[in-house]
Amino acid sequence: MTPLDHKTFLDEKAAQYNTPNFIESDPIQIPHQFSLKEDIEIAGFLTATIAWGNRKMIISNAQKMMTLMGNSPYDFVLNHENHHLEKIEHFVHRTFNGTDFIFFIKALQNIYKKHHGLEAVFAKNTLNLSVQPSISEFKKIFFEIEYPNRTLKHISDPSNNSAAKRINMFLRWMVRQDTKGVDFGIWKTIPMAALSCPLDVHSGNVARKLELLTRKQNDAKALFELDSNLRILDPNDPVKYDFALFGLGVFEKF
Template sequence: MTPEELKDFLDQKVIQYNTLDFIDSDPIQIPHLFSQKEDIEIAGFLAATIAWGNRKMIISNSHKLMQIMGNSPYDFVMNHKEIHLEKLSNFVHRTFNAADAVTFIKALQHLYKNNPDLESVFYKHIETNSTQKSISEFKKTFFEIPHLTRTQKHISDPQNGSAAKRINMYLRWMVRKDAAGVDLGIWNSIPTSALSCPLDVHSGNVARKLGLLSRKQNDAKALLELDTNLRKLDANDPVKYDYALFGLGVFEGF
């Protein structure tokens, strides 16, 4: 395929998969349950945090988390007492357990007490065409409270070599202005041009087959290579191609 043919092909796949039908089988349905900005931020962040493994289980456990929080995540985060946190005692998703969940609730409360919202925390360290330093600095801020060392693994750090798939996906949800109505686009300070593709085994394999990625590992270096090539296709909205790569990989077995 020529570069022009590749762009046309992927643009068509974005149109095919970036539709409201996508929401029904994706964790993005969790933040779509809410209308208040803070509820959307928190629901999206928690759902993205546990978004690895079986998609049905991810969605099921994300709904459980929302139910535990009385389907009012911001109110729960800001006003919970220790007795309310006991409701999380049986929560587990793969290696994310009750202790991790409690830490995340307390860390979110700490963030909101010291910042207007989560958007402002990410915006502080935004760079031209990159959110990767912003993610790394967010992680430092998030874990300012006392916590178990093991809990840190649930937020990846791009500056330690991670592709940080889940948090890049979260940023896509929050930042990308989506005419199709899938991504929520409630943040206005961060440009879509700075977003990175949520690189995982599916999108990585498809990207290699299409010549968008040569590096074998799905790490930070691979993400930089993929982002660079996707920005050649659309400098303003490169992360839209996540729909094409993911759809080709998961739904078509490309």
Template sequence: MNFEELKDYLDFKADQYNNPNFIESDPIQIPHRYKVKEDIEISGFLASTIAWGNRKMIINSATKMMDAMGNNPYDFVMNATNNQIDSIDNIVHRTFNSEDFRYFIKSLRNIYENHGGLENVFAANNSINLQNRISAFKQIFFEIDHPLRTTKHISDPLKGSSSKRINMFLRWVSRNDGKGVDFGIWKSVSPSELSCPLDVHSGNVARALGILNRKQNDQKALMELDLALRKFDPTDPVKYDFALFGLGVFEGIK
């Protein structure tokens, strides 16, 4: 396919999968259970943090986290007693466990109490590249006493990671195309800044289509993919995540 044919194909596939039916089998269903901005962003952040592996397992594990917070994530983050937080011991998703979850709650409280909330952390550094802002966010997230093991659950683009999960979270909260999947509740991050959540599915499809050459799904591959997708749509390049992911997961392209 030439450039125009490939763009038309990706636009068609993005439209095909970017609709409310996508929510039913995707972890984005977790924040879609809420209406209040803080509930959406906290539940979305937690669900995206564990978004690797089988999607049904991700949804089940994220549901357990919401249950542990009484299905009122913002209220729990801000008002739970130390005893309530420390009593959480039934959260396990692959390498993410209750110790990690308890710290995430405490760190989120610190962010809302001392940094103006999750969105404000990213807005405070909006003069620099979004991937650098992700790295700065990680520093803030771990500025209070924390278990060393937990740091692996927030990726750092400046250390070579594609940061798939946090890029996915940023897509959820920053895009609003009126199609009912992404929320667009953040105004401090422009859709034009977003990067594709690069995983095994989107990476393999991008390589099959000839828009990604690098073999590893790392930060260098993300930069290569970003450059290609921005040529198709510089204002909303990450909409093609729906096309790449859908072609990989639902159509089996490898």
């Protein structure tokens, strides 16, 4: 395929899958339950954090997280007391458990009380039209309070060569201005051009078949290669192609 062929094909596939129908089977449906900005971003962050494995299980367990927080995630994060945390001690999603969940609540409270919220932390550190440095700095701030060692693994770090798929997906949800109503676009301080594609097995395999990616591992180096090629196709909105790559991989078994 020529670059023009790639763009035509992927633009069509992005438009095919970037529709409100996408929400019905995707974890993004969880933050779509809310209207308050802070509720959306906290629900989105927690949902993205556990977004690996079976999609139905992800959605079910993310919904449990919201229920355990009284379906008011921002109020719970900001105003919980220790006895409120007892009811989430037994939460489990794969390797993410109640210990991790409790720390996440405390770390988010610290971010909203001491750092002006999630958007402010990510926006402050978005450098050179890339959100990857901001993810590394976010992890430092997230773990600036006392933490259990087991929880470190649940926040990826691009400086350790991670593709940080789940955080990049979360940032797509928050930042991308989407006329179709899937992504929220409620964060105005980070440019869409700085976003990175959430790179996983499905999107990586499709990207390789389309010769948008040559590196075999799905790591930070592969993400840089994929981002570079997607930004050629659309410099302003490169991560719209996540819909195309994901749809081709998951729904069409491309």
